[in-house]
Amino acid sequence: MNVDARSLDDLEPDDARPASQQIANVLRAAILTRKFAPGERLPSQNDLAERYGVARETIKSALRILRDDRLVVTRQGSGAFVRAQTERPVGLRPHIEAAFERPHVTLDFSGFSSETLHGAIQEPLDKIRAGRLTPESVVIRILLPDLSLPTVIPSRVEPAGDDPAVRERAARIARRNIEAITESVGELGTLGLVRNATVEVRAHGTTVLSKLYILNRDEVFFGFYPVVTNTVSVDKQPVTIFDVLGKDVPLFHYATSGEDDDAADQFVHQARTWFDSVWTSIAHEYTP
Known part of the structure; x- marks a missing residue:
């Protein structure tokens, strides 16, 4: 599917929650609505940081939230991937x-x-x-x-x-x-x-x-x-x-x-x- 970071929803300007939480929510919605398929790689940390005008540490915090929710897995050098449920076949x-x-x-x-x-x-x-x-x-x-x-x-x-x-x-x-x-x-x-x-x-x-x-x-x-x-x-x-x-x-x-x-x-x-x-x-x- 290869969703570009630019196609993700904007953050709500009046939302008082930390940017990391807001970005995690946007990515969560994209995952749950299948913009990102099981096993698919998310946009890179650099692309997400540029998209939302935040530091990479903020993006890392957002990904940690998604990882704790068991929605993504992160692998050093490869990026973050939507967690593939073991009952669902995915592309190699x-x-x-x-x-x-x-x-x-x-x-x-x-x-x-x-x-x-x-x-x-x-x-x-x-x-x-x-x-x-x-x-x-x-x-x-x-x-x-x-x-x-x-x-x-x-x-x-x-x-x-x-x-x-x-x-x-x-x-x-x-x-x-x-x-x-x-x-x-x-x-x-x-x-x-x-x-x-x-x-x-x-x-x-x-x-x-x-x-x-x-x-x-x-x-x-x-x-x-x-x-x-x-x-x-x-x-x-x-x-x-x-x-x-x-x-x-x-x-x-x-x-x-x-x-x-x-x-x-x-x-x-x-x-x-x-x-x-x-x-x-x-x-x-x-x-x-």
Whole structure:
């Protein structure tokens, strides 16, 4: 939605309450009336300070009020975001772009093929090439299923069971996206646009039925892959398979807030722990 600070309501000149409280009220109204959608970033502190002719400390106080009301979460270096209720799916791309505004970017992904990851990072990578984003480092880790092994998903519906040709079709999709991600990120380092730009990929032998993004270790997006029947071309013949529906899967957003006993903080911590445990134990180097 990207609401500009200039489109926010003016303050009431006869209101005797502190400016921070008035600004908090304006932002609260904008959030509750969905001018700002769940997960969307608010205008920057500088933009809000200029809009209302106040010091940044006043804006910080207003944001603290909204944070205490559990309407926003603030993350150093990224700004303030409307708190996304855990039952409401939100968009991934604005958060990935915000993650790339940090000096040091980390992105961990676990999923089936990395196809959506490839699409989601294209805009921030283009902005780095154009000089509009200038991170010092970009480090991406990707966990994928090992499709050289027999799998439950993808597999044939009839006759039921694993089929190496069906797996190879899925493996080609994964290879295509992994190669594109690796080349586009590596190019940033080759051109000297990013001091350290790396992509590391590992595979594991378990069935993948969910996708996970961890942005800068403090923000998580999680979604389930529905299992569907899908007719695809294998060796130029139509074959009906059990497959996962990956594109447009609703993602649920969790971000650290620094608040004690916050469920989102606990989810982010557990997601990091899970990813690191798989990465360092059963995962092995990905072989295209």
